[in-house]
Amino acid sequence: MHEVRLKNRLKDIRSARNLTQADLAVMAGVSRKTINTIENEVFVPSTLLALKLAEVLDCRVEDIFYLEGGSR
């Protein structure tokens, strides 16, 4: 069984909306470092923060986060 990894398109979605990490951090109420570490897939956000990010970016959670690898 392969390892399942949580990947994200946060940077692409944020850039498409012309937002800086600072803008998104303030909008989601977290630190810039948190946004940075999520984008670099170092930090896995909670469901609450994932939903909050989707809300402020006006998209679905699945548009931002997806699973890679694993066997079904």
Add this chain to the structure above:
Amino acid sequence: MGYISKATDVDNEKRIEQAERQRLWRRLLLAINGVAYFAWIGSQGLNQTGLLGWSPQEWSLIQTLSWPIWAISLGGVFVQMAWLRRNRQVTRLIDDERTAHVTRYAYQGGYWGLLLAVAAVYAATFFTQVDARVVLPLLLATGVTLNSFIYAWLYRG
């Protein structure tokens, strides 16, 4: 895109700058607090060992100098906490879920560090006589300092 407001760009940058300044202060205060605590309490144990060849007066001077530094840095931590309580917008940019994650790591690191230190002292009792006046201040200082250092290290960036 109803939630996205471009008008807040300048405010956002300003808030983030404030948050990062506070974050730097927090790390600095914790690091100073940890070093000063180790110098104050830990030196009371090291004083008994004759390590480094320092005289009791020199150890006493270190203790005399380090405890006010510890007290001032602790005061700084409280002042910052009070400031952050009044500035909620900045606080949420500092104390988010990643901070909670870092705090958990710091406590776990401190726990394992202290456990290893106690195990090392226990192992030493098989080979030599261990003086409680030496090891207890060192264990106490290790337990406190390690948490501060791990937090300050993980909280960088």
